[in-house]
Amino acid sequence: MNTRKNYIINHRTSALISHYEHTNEYTKVMHGHESFTVLQPPDEIVRQSFHYFGNNLEDALKSARKILNKHDPIPIALSAAHNLFLIRCDAPNQNGVVWLICSQIEEIQRYRINQTTVLLANGPSIQIDIKKSSLQDQLKSASYLRSSLLFKPVPHKTKHYIYDQRKGIALVLEDGRLNYIERRNKEDDEDKDLVLK
Known part of the structure; x- marks a missing residue:
C-alpha cells in the first residue's frame, strides 16, 4: 500500500x-x-x-x-x-x-x-x-x-445610499463594501463605480 x-x-x-x-x-x-x-x-x-x-x-x-x-x-x-x-x-x-x-x-x-x-x-x-x-x-x-x-432562499441584498445632489455623487454601502458613484449628468444612466480603499 x-x-x-x-x-x-x-x-x-x-x-x-x-x-x-x-x-x-x-x-x-x-x-x-x-x-x-x-x-x-x-x-x-x-x-x-x-x-x-x-x-x-x-x-x-x-x-x-x-x-x-x-x-x-x-x-x-x-x-x-x-x-x-x-x-x-x-x-x-x-x-x-x-x-x-x-x-x-x-x-x-x-x-x-x-x-x-x-x-x-x-x-x-x-x-x-x-x-x-x-x-x-x-x-x-x-x-x-x-x-x-x-435550495435555501437567497437573502435580499440591501443597499444604503448617501447622495449629494449638488455635487452629483453618492456613497453606496453594499455587502460590506463602500462604493463611490459619480453621475456625470441627470440623463446619464451609467454609473461610474470606484471601490474606496
Whole structure:
C-alpha cells in the first residue's frame, strides 16, 4: 500500500479509516478503486479539507445542528455543491474513527447488535460501530441537510445610499463594501463605480 503525507477529501473519496502503526494514528483512505495510507489522523484530514473548501468544521457542525434541530451524531456538509456530506463513526471495537462520505454508500447491512457493514461504491466493505438504524437515520438527515443547503432562499441584498445632489455623487454601502458613484449628468444612466480603499 503506498503512502502520502496529506490528502484532501474529494468526489472519489469513500471513507477515511483510522490506521495505527505503533502508537501513531494514520489514515487508510478508500479512494475510488484504490486505497492508501495518509500520514495524518482522519480528523486532521477532515479539518484540512474544510479549510480547503473555505469553511471550518465547527461552523459546519453548528449549521447542521441548527438545520436538523439535532445534536450529535449528525452528518455534516463539507460541500453541498459537490455532494460531500460526512458521517463520523467509531471504528470496530472503538479502535479509532471512520469518516464515511454519504454519496459513496451503496448499501448497509446489520453485522452485529451495535455494528453495521457498509458496502461502498467500487466494491469494498467496512465494519463500523454503529447500529444500522442509527446510520439509516443519519443518511436521511444528510439528504435533508443537502436539500436545505442547496435550495435555501437567497437573502435580499440591501443597499444604503448617501447622495449629494449638488455635487452629483453618492456613497453606496453594499455587502460590506463602500462604493463611490459619480453621475456625470441627470440623463446619464451609467454609473461610474470606484471601490474606496
